[in-house]
Structures are given as C-alpha cells and as structure tokens.
Amino acid sequence: MSYTVESLARTPPAEVREIIRRGDWTSPTAGLSLGYAQANMIVLPGDWAYDFLLFAARNPKPCPILDVTDPGSAEAKLIAPGSDVRTDLPRYRIWVDGRLADEPTDIRSAWRDDLVAFMIGCSFSFESAMLDAGIGIRHIEEGVNVPMYLTDVPCVPAGRFSGNMVMSMRPIPYGQVPRAATCTARFPSVHGAPMHVGDPSVIGVRDINRPDFGDPVTIRRGETPVFWACGVTPQAAVMKSKPPFAITHAPGHMFIADKRDADYAVF
Numbered sequence: 001m002s003y004t005v006e007s008l009a010r011t012p013p014a015e016v017r018e019i020i021r022r023g024d025w026t027s028p029t030a031g032l033s034l035g036y037a038q039a040n041m042i043v044l045p046g047d048w049a050y051d052f053l054l055f056a057a058r059n060p061k062p063c064p065i066l067d068v069t070d071p072g073s074a075e076a077k078l079i080a081p082g083s084d085v086r087t088d089l090p091r092y093r094i095w096v097d098g099r100l101a102d103e104p105t106d107i108r109s110a111w112r113d114d115l116v117a118f119m120i121g122c123s124f125s126f127e128s129a130m131l132d133a134g135i136g137i138r139h140i141e142e143g144v145n146v147p148m149y150l151t152d153v154p155c156v157p158a159g160r161f162s163g164n165m166v167m168s169m170r171p172i173p174y175g176q177v178p179r180a181a182t183c184t185a186r187f188p189s190v191h192g193a194p195m196h197v198g199d200p201s202v203i204g205v206r207d208i209n210r211p212d213f214g215d216p217v218t219i220r221r222g223e224t225p226v227f228w229a230c231g232v233t234p235q236a237a238v239m240k241s242k243p244p245f246a247i248t249h250a251p252g253h254m255f256i257a258d259k260r261d262a263d264y265a266v267f
Contacts (some may be wrong), residue, residue: 005143020090030127088255094246126183148167149205153165195229
C-alpha cells in the first residue's frame with residue numbers, strides 16, 4: 001500500500017509506528033499524526049549516558065528530554081508504551097568514533113545490552129499549533145525535510161560532550177512572527193520559542209539556501225527566516241565529542257509518540 005503525508009496526517013501514532021516498522025514509510029515524519037508529539041533520539045553506551053544527561057540538563061532548549069530507556073531496553077515507556085525504538089523510526093544514523101558509518105532503516109542488528117536511548121523533544125510537535133494559528137509550514141507545503149543549520153552558538157559543555165547548537169528554520173511572514181513566537185513558546189519541552197529571527201549570519205549561517213541537514217525551502221517576499229533550537233544538536237555533539245559508538249535518528253525522521261502536543265503545553 002502506498003502512503004502519503006496527507007493519508008497519514010490523521011492516522012494514530014501506534015498505526016504509523018507499525019507502518020514504519022514494516023518498512024512502508026522511510027521518509028521524514030513532518031505532518032504525520034498531527035496533534036501528537038514527535039521525538040528526536042540519541043542512543044549511547046551506558047558509560048557515556050550520564051555525560052549526555054548532564055549535557056541535556058545544561059542545554060534544555062536544544063535537548064529537552066521526554067523519555068530515557070532502561071539500559072538494553074528498546075521501549076520508550078513514558079511516551080509510547082509497547083514501542084520499539086530499534087524499528088519505529090523511518091531512518092537511523094550509526095556513528096563510530098564521531099563519524100557517520102551507516103544510515104539503516106532498522107537497528108536491531110546493532111543493538112546492545114548496554115545501550116540507553118534518550119528521546120528528545122522535536123519542533124515538529126508544535127507545528128500543529130502553528131497550523132491552527134494560521135501559520136503555514138513551508139517544508140510541509142513543499143513536501144521536503146525541514147532545513148537545519150549548524151550555527152556558531154555554543155552549547156554549555158558537560159563531561160565529554162560539547163559542540164554548537166543546530167537550529168531548524170521556518171520562513172514566516174513578518175506580520176506573523178509574534179504569533180509564531182507566542183504559540184511555540186507554549187511548548188518548552190519541544191524547543192519552545194525561537195532562538196533567532198532575521199539575519200542568518202548573526203548565528204553563523206553563511207548560506208540560507210544550503211542547510212547542513214534537511215532541505216532548502218522557498219523564502220518568499222515579505223517573509224523572514226525564524227530559527228528554533230533543534231534536536232539534531234546531539235548529532236553535532238557526537239561529531240565533536242567522538243563517543244566510540246552512538247545511534248541517532250536521521251534528521252527529520254522522528255519517533256512519533258502517543259503523547260499529544262497539548263500534553264507539553266504550559267499555558
């Protein structure tokens with residue numbers, strides 16, 4: 001059976017995870033199961049897990065933790081009971097000594113008993129609120145992955161982890177920027193309010209049309225780029241800090257949780 005973003009937009013998360021588990025969806029997850037939270041993921045050996053936990057605590061904007069698995073367990077119990085993080089994301093990245101080694105669609109063969117998975121809030125989760133507020137989401141409109149940029153904004157180091165922040169970008173009409181900031185600020189567990197509005201060079205982005213992750217999108221006359229902290233930041237930290245082994249989601253290919261976006265709204 002062939003699936004589209006439109007056909008999966010109102011499909012419950014457990015059903016979408018099953019479709020992904022079968023290998024029937026390997027594309028980015030923006031626009032799927034609208035109204036439900038999505039999560040980034042980083043998996044590390046147990047002896048690196050505390051360092052990352054401390055890194056996330058010191059950098060809550062790019063790394064808001066939604067769930068942590070028990071060592072060796074592949075179930076994200078808090079956000080999706082019965083799930084399997086080894087199969088329920090459309091695409092993964094396997095890292096060895098900070099270098100990208102593989103991008104499989106299933107990581108069961110790479111799983112180990114000492115691995116701990118961190119599920120991190122994703123800005124896809126506040127896009128439903130933006131759409132409800134009448135703010136268009138360009139990467140959904142154009143059917144591409146959200147553009148993400150490695151900035152020169154440093155994260156606070158922790159243990160063996162350090163690196164700069166990755167930010168995702170959405171073009172917003174000038175008059176809607178305050179509304180976009182207000183509606184996303186309600187969701188601090190999924191990155192919250194924007195980190196930067198306007199001139200990309202201020203945060204070290206040299207070419208807005210060449211994202212480091214994801215795809216470029218059209219920026220129309222009367223729009224300005226708006227940047228949010230991004231859960232791909234741990235991948236930048238992996239490249240900088242070089243743990244011997246790590247697994248992450250492929251940028252834009254998220255874990256869809258059973259929690260609703262509204263569960264993370266603070267007002």
